[in-house]
Amino acid sequence: MIFSPLTILWALPIVGGFLALALRSGKRAGVFSIALSLISLAFCALLPWREGAALAVTGPAWAYGIHYALSMDGLSWVMCLLNAFLTVIALVSSLGEERSAGYWAAFLFLEGALMGVFLASDLFLFYVFWEVVLIPMFFIIGLWGSANRKHAAVKFFLFTFFGSVLMLLGILALVTLRHRATGVWSWDMQGLQGVATGPAAWAIFAALTVGFGVKVPIVPLHTWLPDAHTEAPAAGSIMLAGVMLKMGVYGFLRIAIPIFPHLSWRLLPWLAAIAAINIIYGAFCALAQSDLKRLVAYSSIAHLGFCLVGVFSRTVEGLAGGTLQLINHGLTTGALFLMVGILYERSHKRGIRDFGALFGQAPWLTFFFSFSIMASIGLPGLNGFVGEFMSLAGAARVLPILAVAGVAGVTLAAAYALPAYQLVFWGDRGPSSVSSHVTDLTVREQALLWVLCLGMLYIGLHPSGLLSVITPATKGLAL
Amino acid sequence: MTAVLPLSAILIFAAPISAVLISFFLVRPFKPRWTHWPILISCAVVAVSAVRIAMRVYTTGPLDVTLAQWMVAGSWSLSFGLRLDGLSSAVLAMVAVVGALIHVYAAGYMEEDECMPRFFLFFHLFYLAMIGLLTSNNYVQLYLFWEMVGMASYYLIGFWYHKATARRAAMQAFLVNRVGDFGFMLAALLLLSAFPGSGARFTAVFPAVAKAPPALVCAIGYLLFWAATAKSAQFPLYFWLPDAMEGPTPVSALMHAATMVTAGIFLMARSWPLIAGVPHLPHLIAWVGAATALGAGIVAATKTDLKRILAYSTVSHLGIMALGVGLGEIGAGIFHLITHGFFKAVLFLCAGNIAHGLGKPTATVDEAGGLIKKMPLTFVCFTVAAFSLAGIWPFAGFYSKDAVLDAAHAFGPGMGLVASAIGFMSAFYIFRMLFLVFLGPRPRQEGGEHGGHHIHEAGLWMGIPVLLISIGAVCVGWFGGQLQSLLSMGWMAAAAPTVPHMKVLEAWPSLALAFAGAAASYWWTTIKPNWDWDWREKSPALAAVFASDFGWKPAMAWVAQAVVALSNWLGLSLDKGSWDRLIEASAEGAVEAGGAGAALATGSVNDYVWWMAAGVAVLLLAVLFL
Amino acid sequence: MNQAVWAVCFALFAVGLSLLILRRELLVMLLGLELMVNAANIGVVYGASLTGDAAGLSAALLIIAVAAAEAVIGLSLILRVYQSGRSPESDVLRELRG
Amino acid sequence: MSAAAVGGLLAPQMVLAAGLLGVLGAGMAAFSPKFIKSLMILAILGAFALAFGAHPGAGDALVGLDGLGFSWQLVFYAAALPLAFLMVAESEVAPALVLGSLLGLGILAVSANLLMLFIGLELMSLPAYLLVARSRGGAKTSVEAAIKYFFAGGAAGGLFLLGLALYYFTQKTMSFAGPGGFGAEAGIALMGSAALFKIGAFPLHFWLPDVYEASDPELTGFLSTALKAGGVLLLMRLAALSPAGAFSRALPWFGAATMIFGAVLALKQERLQRLLAYSSMAHAGNIILGVGAWAALGASPAAAVAVFFYLAAYLFMNNGAFSFLKATGAKTRADLHGLGARNPKAAAAFAVLLLALGGVPPTAGFLAKLLIFWAAFKAHLYIPLLLAALGALLALGYYLALLKDLYFEDAPAQAPALEPGRGLAVLWTCAVPAAVLGVAPWVLTYMSRLLAL
Known part of the structure; x- marks a missing residue:
């Protein structure tokens, strides 16, 4: 029935969000929100889901075949877990500043909506959650962001809405075509395979690709991302990069590819080109940035390209690796945004050249930053490598040229990440440096980063734990 | 599986890892000046173990075990393993002994440096990475340590990070090695697709070379050599090595004698069964x-x-x-x-x-x-x-x-x-x-x-x-x-x-x-x-020729500048300046169109009725022609 | 006959509409409005007379009543314009626009 | 059918007429304005209750009640309630005018004949001209707006009559069941232009921003929901005369043009009522597209759920938005700056409404747009559909801009004094349904049952 653990999983944070608002005082709301996010993390981790959608909810039919239907498989579970985990990180990282109750509530709403996206098995429900995600993020950027936040918030919302509208049209078309073929109105994600043929299939797939692609984001639909990331508060960036970008790839995995298994395979050269361009273009753009946050943002574009490579390769290892890379990117980029946020909080600067020689006074910050940077550029033994390597291994099997592009991206990653790292943490303190304002990490921040970095190391050396959860859910898509 | 491992094989890993952890977590926070002691003990253990391993291999033959799963997806898998054969144990013995002695030297050399703990941690990591590299039983694991060597060298070359030349050298070393790693990683990926199910293990790959697609094998061979040119400082990617002198002397000694640069040669020797068959x-x-030997020899003389x-x-x-x-x-x-x-x-x-x-x-x-x-x-x-x-x-x-x-x-x-x-x-x-x-x-x-x-x-x-x-x-x-x-x-x-x-x-x-x-x-x-x-x-002109390594260094600098220029063009000019501008302009254009369109509403009701008449005319035309 | 009646009907309607579009004096525009309504009414009456449809004829009467009500409201609005000290011309009433 | 049965059909209209007489009488007897207002509210509530309990039936040659009329009647009366509650009534005139206009709408709902439609149209419009003229204490601009409204509306009425004459001449009847043909098509087109005028379709809309801007906010809410719903009903009746005719097939294009024009024009408006006026054009475009799709799919009343739901959702959203303007006294976008902090409750409700107007899930506006798009898709109206998607994007642009004003902009140092009126209760009453109706699709099942009555 409706009141199943899965409902609680998404509803708990949303109800919590309202309660946090009702608490009014920012301090109390903060403590409450963190407690709630921890509970939902524990709840998610302990959910007794089993392979084969053992946990599923289907409510009564509403109208036109719309159901309240949720289900959880390995893919959903890892995404939900990532979401719950990064929410905890984001919230705890926000403790350093005075925040109003609305701030905490917004993150809980965001968490709940994201859970819904990863749980929904009805297209209507999926779309509703997909869009609801935008609302708290819009306020997070617009209310608690930095200088250019207003513009960035509106741009973020409009840009992603553009993709969503196209996606909605695609979904509508699918549902209508199924009705034409079978006489049944249903918004179920299952059973849509083959309802669209010919030009309709092409058009629908294109619409879905744009819809999911804006979120990923795929080049050239990416320009909202650097602005949104740059202006969002650190915790917002963590959620944005850590979880929200994953919605796009999740959409490909959950909807676009299962519904169009053959078409997406025939389009492999084009999709692969998109992914390859993402990797290379993202890396080059990151190389040109002088703002730390923008740099990490562009690096996200490149990293998500690896996920796409793996997913589009449609091999068992590629799909698993691409999905794992979603988690990896969440941890790594989450940590990086967290630290850039810490730098910004202390110095109110983000420019790479605003800093210098931070090593001397902030050794722990330096340690964690270099650790995360190394994970980010795919140093084997850490998480980033596993995801990238498996994705590219899939690619190498089906389209070796794609692997070439991917490996070139790995190479370029070092070229953009290390100079930035060096300029900030090594080197001289320039005349305009604000390094003297930067103090080393507090115990709270250290604890967060230890968790993140140990996670990176764990996945890097023992990814099979997560992979054994992901693979059964994704291998059905392999050809 | 571990039962068959001799103690010395366990110790070459267990000792350095525990030494690094103990030094980092226990010794460094309390007695920073003692950080090197666990590490020196580990060196002694490793050196003895490595010699014992060589003796063991010499007398009883090679050892190749798969220890643990690494990445698994369905039937596709990669694992961690250990290969102690003649090649690896011979090089390992030299690396372990020379490396251990350089550690002792470093204990004296770094005595007065206040960052001595950091030095020893990375130094030992460097050593550990090289040991792992030599004893890997598959290409991907080898790549892991290959990269780890590069990472450790980066931090060691840039150890004196306040020196601009050291920073530059560290970066150059890492990036050039990355360019080489492009070849290694791609080779590993192609290996996995050319030898499906092999897990990139040497024992599975080499016997199957003759049966694998020749084009792929050829590509793999050339890519591995490309990787080796970076790590082992061969033309065209040699130029990072002379600059890498910016680190402390023990680093140079370790890097040049025992670790890092020998990795490329080792890789080629290791891959010889594959390389030998590539035309x-x-x-x-x-x-x-x-060419490298001669050119570098001439330059060395100047x-x-x-x-x-x-x-x-x-x-x-x-x-x-x-x-x-x-x-x-x-x-x-x-x-x-x-x-x-x-x-x-x-x-x-x-x-x-x-x-x-x-x-x-x-x-x-x-x-x-x-x-x-x-x-x-x-x-x-x-x-x-x-x-x-x-x-x-x-x-x-x-x-x-x-x-x-x-x-x-x-x-x-x-x-x-x-x-x-x-x-x-x-x-x-x-x-x-x-x-x-x-x-x-x-x-x-x-x-x-x-x-x-x-x-x-x-x-x-x-x-x-x-x-x-x-x-x-x-x-x-x-x-x-x-x-x-x-x-x-x-x-x-x-x-x-x-x-x-x-x-x-x-x-x-x-x-x-x-x-x-x-x-x-x-x-x-x-x-x-x-x-x-x-x-x-x-003859300053001649001196300049030698100083620029016969013109190769400026050429490489030009390449680096070209990459930066390209990225600036893409990331600033194209992405931000043109494409994003275009997108924003389309939104601004819509707003401006709204401003311009407002002029249609003149405020005069006569005009309003005129517009209505126009609308009706369109409707009637639709009736006539639709 | 049909054509003649409809020609008159459309011509009157067009004249009314033209007054509405071209003239600025509100009273003249009101005149045009009445002209339009009555021109249309001619069509109704003619249609009813062809078939002797009593419903049609009563419809015409109703339309005349509605037109009268409309005229009253129009005049009262024009009066309001007078009272506010503005000349009753559409050119004057252009404060709202854009 | 017996006269009594017809009388039963007309019960809500009779209550309204009685209320109208009662209000006038009470006014002459110098009852307090408060009492008069209560009488009006009572009449509207009574009409709503009776309309809700009515049993649709065929009626006679002039009146009849089908599912469409039944459902729309509910919208009309419900949409009048915010105005009834919020309006400032110093005498009996304004309440009487409101009741008169509502009576016209009620007649429209039960019309089974083109003449009745005309009478309903005129009766709903004529009081509206006067209500506009009396807005803001009879300010100059209000009179100006009324004049424009009157002349443009008069012209529309003339066009309707000309179409009626043509239709009658060629079909020999004023009922909805003519044999059709070119004369009928031309007549429908002319009459339909009056309906398009009422809805505010491009290019027959130019009166609309002026009128919406110069009226009291609550009146604009009424005009943009109740009267617009009347126009939509008129349009649907006319389109149903010839669902495959030229007029019906032209509708999606008018809809697309209207929503793009409205959305673009709204983007640069600074005055809130004018902005919302253009935004209501954008919504009107969606509705017209929905009507076009409905006609293309056969124009059966039961299939009108998309349009009905849109109107119902729009009723809450727009009345809510205008009651926010009433409650806070905000007139320009600059007035909104910092309101999120200064008046968090009203701002939160307005934010919900803005998201709903923008069509963001889970609000009612989302489901409304979804249904329209879906209907258009089913009717193979692909290009208008894409234009509608573009329109939705443009529309979101100005709603987000308002949200930005509300929350992200700081209040200016010396904030202009606003004149807050009542309306918080109405605001929240509108905001809650607008927020949740989007994830309550079972409402649709209920609606289609109503429409099929």
């Missing part, structure tokens, strides 16, 4: 090696910074090793790798002692001169190593280097000519260095007498390791036969490698060339004491 590749390796001379000498000798491997003389190549590890370590440590004695972080020949009286022990060690490097009987270098050069002579007259030049240049530059530093001082040299500084020998920490390694630089060459039998243990290609036994009388042409080189350098350093300074002043 033209072995010859390419040989020629690249020869350098004045002591460590730089040695750095180019390393590049040159790596070229010799590559030449050996390329000619199919894997045994000779690996033999040279091992002997080179010893004598190069001595040379670097001596250079460190000289700089230390002069009270400077680095020294040039201008600052030295006539040190024979003030640093006699260093002089002796340096001389031994220089003889070894020059390939003079009965020192170690003679047996290995001349074996390679002999093979080159056998290959053909062209290669033979190049090999002769290499032999001559090796002797020339190392004796030039020896004479310039220890004889004299010449009129242009300070002879260390600056600011009333008292020149002295280094302490025991720095002296004893040099002495011990010097013994190796003398003797290791005598064990070629044993090496040959060791290498044949678990050798995966058809023909076991041979280590040619050089006889002093048969090798007279090489010896003659070496002596000629030594004599020439005596002529131009001591008989004509000012020549080394004069030619530079007389």
